[in-house]
């Protein structure tokens with residue numbers, strides 16, 4: 001491990017560390033207007049949401065690294081107390097990056113970036129038409145820490161009106177693959193929250209899962225299950241009974257129509273297809289498997305069931321794997 005004391009390091013080094021270890025960071029594309037009516041548009045990734053009642057978000061237009069001066073967004077916010085904050089999607093990321101250029105105070109980054117300004121309903125700053133998620137905001141607080149380059153100015157804002165493209169909703173929630181957000185990481189890296197990068201983790205049970213400590217050792221000590229698998233095993237309310245395990249195995253055994261369709265060589269194919277029932281049937285049909293082989297194959301089957309969000313079934317297969325011989 002590297003051990004770093006910020007007070008003994010340069011500011012750019014500290015900034016690089018923070019940007020590498022704290023991410024992916026959402027990007028606020030912030031529109032403000034100066035008191036003379038000039039639009040300004042800049043991205044900020046030191047940004048997040050802090051409450052919903054009232055809706056409170058915050059971002060940090062920090063002091064400029066090179067000379068400690070204030071950024072236009074900060075100055076406009078302090079003067080006018082209004083902004084519009086929009087989400088940044090993959091299709092607009094290059095234009096957003098262009099908007100981050102340090103143009104002089106009087107330059108309108110809508111013009112420079114080619115992003116389209118549209119009127120807001122309540123506040124003066126414009127909205128960005130290309131973003132599917134726009135929030136009209138009022139500044140509640142500006143909190144500053146330090147006064148050198150890269151010091152924080154946290155703009156705490158209340159959202160007073162949302163504008164959201166109907167296309168991004170699936171079953172009442174904003175779906176990652178519809179909104180296609182990007183986030184900031186270290187150096188020049190970004191990441192795109194889309195496709196294979198997006199996955200679901202079931203929330204812990206409202207009635208409380210048994211927890212990692214209650215998982216039997218023969219499951220915890222298996223070299224088939226990952227740490228994430230064990231976390232998921234811990235999210236069951238009651239471990240299935242031995243009877244329930246036997247009943248499930250017999251039910252799967254009764255489902256076997258033609259033993260010759262259950263050759264061992266198909267096991268991996270079914271694993272790739274995430275067909276844990278066929279995997280289990282192959283194990284049940286092939287009675288000549290050695291106990292250790294059988295245990296390992298059952299654990300691979302339980303893992304597939306678990307990763308298909310069939311936690312109860314995964315438990316039954318995992319418990320069956322723990323029996324002396326099945």
Ligand SMILES: Cc1cc2nc3c(=O)[nH]c(=O)nc-3n(C[C@H](O)[C@H](O)[C@H](O)COP(=O)(O)O)c2cc1C
Pocket residue numbers: 027040041042043044045046047060061062063070071072073074096097099100101102103184
């Ligand atoms: C994706 C991205 C994220 C950024 N995040 C921040 C940030 O959180 N804080 C900050 O002060 N500057 C950040 N910047 C740099 C500002 O956008 C840049 O300094 C900009 O010129 C400020 O504009 P302004 O002076 O018009 O307010 C970021 C730039 C990019 C491209």
